[in-house]
Amino acid sequence: MDAFTTHTGIGVPLRRANVDTDQIIPAVYLKRVTRTGFEDGLFSAWRADESFILNQEPFSRGSVLVAGADFGTGSSREHAVWALMNYGFRVVISSRFADIFRGNSAKAGLLAAQVAQPDVELLWKLLENEPGTEVTVDLREKTVQARDLTVAFEIDDYTRWRLLEGLDDIGLTLRHADHIAAFEAARPSRMPRTAPA
Amino acid sequence: MARTLAEKVWEQHLVRRGEGNEPDLLYIDLHLVHEVTSPQAFDGLRLAGRKVRRPDLTLATEDHNVPTLDVLAPIADEVSRTQVETLRRNCAEFGVTLYPMNHAEQGIVHVIGPQLGLTQPGTTVVCGDSHTSTHGAFGAMAFGIGTSEVEHVLATQTLPLKRFRTMAINVNSADGALRPGVTSKDVVLAMIAKIGTGGGQGYVLEYRGNVIDNLSMEARMTICNMSIEAGARAGMIAPDETTFAYLEGRDHAPKGADWDVAVAAWRELRTDDDATFDAEVDIDADALTPFVTWGTNPGQGLPLGESVPDPAAIVDENERVSAEKALAYMGLEAGTPLRDVRVDTVFVGSCTNGRIEDLRAAAEIIDGRTVAEGVRMLVVPGSMRVRFQAEQEGLDKVFTAAGAEWRSAGCSMCLGMNPDQLAPGERSASTSNRNFEGRQGKGGRTHLVSPLVAAATAVRGTLSSPEDLA
Numbered sequence: 001m002d003a004f005t006t007h008t009g010i011g012v013p014l015r016r017a018n019v020d021t022d023q024i025i026p027a028v029y030l031k032r033v034t035r036t037g038f039e040d041g042l043f044s045a046w047r048a049d050e051s052f053i054l055n056q057e058p059f060s061r062g063s064v065l066v067a068g069a070d071f072g073t074g075s076s077r078e079h080a081v082w083a084l085m086n087y088g089f090r091v092v093i094s095s096r097f098a099d100i101f102r103g104n105s106a107k108a109g110l111l112a113a114q115v116a117q118p119d120v121e122l123l124w125k126l127l128e129n130e131p132g133t134e135v136t137v138d139l140r141e142k143t144v145q146a147r148d149l150t151v152a153f154e155i156d157d158y159t160r161w162r163l164l165e166g167l168d169d170i171g172l173t174l175r176h177a178d179h180i181a182a183f184e185a186a187r188p189s190r191m192p193r194t195a196p197a
Numbered sequence: 198m199a200r201t202l203a204e205k206v207w208e209q210h211l212v213r214r215g216e217g218n219e220p221d222l223l224y225i226d227l228h229l230v231h232e233v234t235s236p237q238a239f240d241g242l243r244l245a246g247r248k249v250r251r252p253d254l255t256l257a258t259e260d261h262n263v264p265t266l267d268v269l270a271p272i273a274d275e276v277s278r279t280q281v282e283t284l285r286r287n288c289a290e291f292g293v294t295l296y297p298m299n300h301a302e303q304g305i306v307h308v309i310g311p312q313l314g315l316t317q318p319g320t321t322v323v324c325g326d327s328h329t330s331t332h333g334a335f336g337a338m339a340f341g342i343g344t345s346e347v348e349h350v351l352a353t354q355t356l357p358l359k360r361f362r363t364m365a366i367n368v369n370s371a372d373g374a375l376r377p378g379v380t381s382k383d384v385v386l387a388m389i390a391k392i393g394t395g396g397g398q399g400y401v402l403e404y405r406g407n408v409i410d411n412l413s414m415e416a417r418m419t420i421c422n423m424s425i426e427a428g429a430r431a432g433m434i435a436p437d438e439t440t441f442a443y444l445e446g447r448d449h450a451p452k453g454a455d456w457d458v459a460v461a462a463w464r465e466l467r468t469d470d471d472a473t474f475d476a477e478v479d480i481d482a483d484a485l486t487p488f489v490t491w492g493t494n495p496g497q498g499l500p501l502g503e504s505v506p507d508p509a510a511i512v513d514e515n516e517r518v519s520a521e522k523a524l525a526y527m528g529l530e531a532g533t534p535l536r537d538v539r540v541d542t543v544f545v546g547s548c549t550n551g552r553i554e555d556l557r558a559a560a561e562i563i564d565g566r567t568v569a570e571g572v573r574m575l576v577v578p579g580s581m582r583v584r585f586q587a588e589q590e591g592l593d594k595v596f597t598a599a600g601a602e603w604r605s606a607g608c609s610m611c612l613g614m615n616p617d618q619l620a621p622g623e624r625s626a627s628t629s630n631r632n633f634e635g636r637q638g639k640g641g642r643t644h645l646v647s648p649l650v651a652a653a654t655a656v657r658g659t660l661s662s663p664e665d666l667a
Contacts, residue, residue: 016522017515018394018494022633027612031262031276033236033283045635068515070395073428073494074633075612076327077234078343096395099430100327100341107345156359157218169345170245173353176222179213180355183224190455191226192315194256194294196448 001109003166004139007090009063011135011146012053013127017068021101024072024080038083058132066093066123066135072101072112081108091137093144093153095120106159107169113137113153115144122149139164199469201363202435203401206338206466210321212355220357226320228350229306230257230293232284233614234325238348239287251354252292256315257284260305261614263298265577265604277615291351304580304606307331307548311418312582314447318436318463323350328548328630330424334417335444336436336466338401341425362475364400364429365468370482373407378662379485380558381416382550382628382647384408385423386488386498388480394496397429400476403468404434408482414443415554422549423630426495435467487662489535490632490645492523497632499535501650501662507531526634527642528622535660538644542625543574543655544637545648546604547611550628551579553586555648559628560592562652562663563599569658574601575617577609601655613638626654 029041046052053059065084071094072080081104084092092110095117105112115123126146127133135146137153139160144151162169173180200208213222228251235257242249249255262277272278281298288295296302302309306324310316316332322339323329325347332339342350350356368384370376375384389396402424409417417434424432441460444450451459490498491505497520499506508520508531524531529538545551545559556578568574576596578584584606587593593603610617611629619625619641628651632643644660653661 015518017519020494020631020633022612022631022636026635026639027261027614028639030233030614031274031280033240033280035237035240045639070428073394074327074425074631076325076329076341076343078237078325078345081343096398098395098428099398100343100425104343104345107343158215158220158359161218169357170247170349170352173222173349173355173357176213179222180224180353183212184354187224188458190451190459192317192320192449192451193253194227194315194449195253196294 001166001168004109004111004163006136006138007063008134008136009090010058010061011064011066011123011127011133012059012062013124014053014065014067015124018070018073019067020074021072021077021080022074025077025083030077030079035082036086038079039086042083042087063088064091064093064135064137065089066120066127069095069117070098072098074098076100078104078108081105081110085110093120093123106162109163111137111139111163113144113155115151115153119151122151199472201468201472201474202336202403202433202466203338203363206319206321209319220359222355223321223358225323225350225354225356226254227310227315227322228255229310229322229324229329230255230347231260231306231326232280233261234344235287235347236280236283237344238351239291241348242351247352249291249293249351254354255293255351257288257293257295258303258306258309259284259298261608261612263607264615265607265609265617268299268605301581304582305548305551305608307422308551308579308583311335312580314444314450317444318440319466323356327425328422330430330432331418331422331548333421333424333431333433334414335440336433336463338431338433340430362400364397364402364476364478365474366402366404366478366480367406368404368408368480368482369406370408373411375408375482376485378487378649378664380647380649381412381419383485383488384480384482385420386490386495386645387485388478389423389427389496390498391480392427392478394426394494395428397424397427400429402429402432404432409434410437413554414439415552418552419549423495426630436463487647487650489650489660491527491529491535492520493526493632493634495630495632495645497523498645501535501660503535505529505531505533505535536665538660539658540572540626540644540654540660541623542619543572543651544610544625544627544629545575545651546577546579546609547629548579549630550648551577551583553583555628556583556587556592559648559652560595562649563601563655564595566599566656566666568600568655572655572658574655575604575610576601577604578606581606610637612636626651626660
């Protein structure tokens with residue numbers, strides 16, 4: 001995973017709450033067996049509408065999505081994160097993320113920055129009034145800056161550290177291989193196994 | 198110190214307690230795998246030269262993509278077929294047991310785990326599917342994970358997890374029963390409407406109370422299944438005699454002396470009397486009637502006797518905008534009685550309501566009646582075993598005699614990855630779990646209902662409960 005320190009790109013205001021993973025990428029687009037190529041499915045139903053924000057210049061070139069509360073609810077599909085990243089997004093801002101989506105973002109290297117709703121509203125107004133405004137997201141400082149507006153965002157310290165260092169979770173866990181082996185040695189033999197009975 | 202059920206299971210699986218900001222590392226007892234969320238995970242293993250650490254704790258099946266008609270022919274959709282074939286290759290290469298299409302043990306992951314007796318009290322269960330919360334009905338800690346986490350579990354049989362908070366959902370009625378025509382689906386839809394689609398975020402839910410005590414395992418699974426629709430990754434119910442009776446004798450349940458040891462351990466898996474939850478929610482089950490959704494998220498639901506709500510009456514601006522968008526998408530007018538809403542399709546199935554008890558409930562209503570003109574009813578068993586059992590009981594004949602279609606096992610129209618989809622503008626009454634825009638097909642409109650409401654709706658052609666049938 002690439003390390004994430006700061007990112008600057010065009011901000012895209014998405015004035016919708018409860019953007020579920022079926023909206024981010026419908027199930028029919030989940031059939032690929034790679035991690036790439038999911039950008040076609042991103043918001044596919046909404047993109048069929050010409051007035052949708054991603055169909056407008058300069059928002060179509062955006063890389064910082066500013067969305068309503070409860071972003072990423074529903075399915076566990078990490079394809080939702082890949083679709084956003086494949087399209088070109090590096091950051092999603094919302095006042096609340098669904099747990100699984102937030103976890104998937106952290107694993108794949110998409111920054112899910114939690115910003116208080118009043119600050120999200122300020123960002124929306126600014127981005128709508130001045131389309132094409134660049135937004136700088138600084139993970140070290142935990143700030144989002146657009147023109148003269150700077151707001152704080154929240155992210156748990158462990159995820160922040162992992163993103164800053166670009167660390168792979170499996171590698172981190174395998175540092176504790178001896179703990180895993182010890183746990184397994186103590187597991188009762190009656191625990192279920194999946195080989196056909 | 199007094200502990201909740203969830204805290205007990207957590208502590209029993211602690212491989213290593215995190216220091217400082219670090220998450221805890223938990224051991225995973227059962228990893229269920231399907232074709233959609235696993236290919237990139239197996240690829241990751243190959244790239245890193247890693248193996249599946251515990252193939253004996255891993256089980257794969259094909260469910261999301263599989264057709265439910267013409268199941269002996271090759272899958273017609275080429276991309277679906279590739280995904281299924283990729284799973285077969287990966288399972289062969291990494292030594293994972295796979296129940297493919299047409300195998301007697303094939304079915305929706307969340308139906309086959311319990312049915313095989315693999316889902317046991319006090320275990321940790323994960324799957325690259327958010328409805329893994331289903332398995333919590335056995336007192337397991339079970340939750341959905343993304344593909345990177347699937348790879349992590351395949352490689353290490355563990356997951357780093359941040360501690361969660363606990364929420365009790367107390368469901369009680371005067372006599373511990375639900376009113377006639379009310380099911381556990383109505384309980385969970387009412388719960389989600391009450392706390393909202395984000396109300397459970399960061400929590401593990403524990404369903405308790407005299408109504409829960411009296412529910413069958415199937416009904417408990419329906420409730421735990423939809424915990425994720427309230428934003429909670431997991432929902433649990435303490436194991437009891439009902440749980441033990443369900444498990445005893447199943448293929449992978451402990452046998453002989455192991456059974457007695459296991460049951461003794463399982464009896465300890467109850468929230469201590471003096472333990473406290475971080476939050477509590479009470480559901481008055483005496484006040485519950487059949488529930489349906491009117492909007493585009495599972496929290497937008499109401500009792501069937503009510504009317505489509507008026508967004509103008511909603512104070513919160515974001516909620517109001519959400520409701521306006523939902524009604525526009527659903528093609529509904531505020532003030533329309535929900536009972537007047539006409540459907541094109543009725544879907545009975547899914548990991549929420551595709552078990553034998555659900556099919557029996559729907560069959561009992563439809564028996565001797567006919568599906569309304571212009572309505573298509575699809576009945577899709579959750580697994581091949583459920584299908585065989587239903588056919589043994591003659592339920593398939595009851596459905597087909599009424600004009601419904603009897604299909605083979607899979608996720609089917611719950612998410613329309615196979616050919617079972619709604620056409621744009623079509624409206625369904627569906628026993629599944631999500632009414633998101635386009636969930637059952639692009640432009641499709643979904644009303645979530647119980648199997649009883651589904652069957653009554655099929656007969657009348659409008660959203661109905663059994664009491665509406667003459």
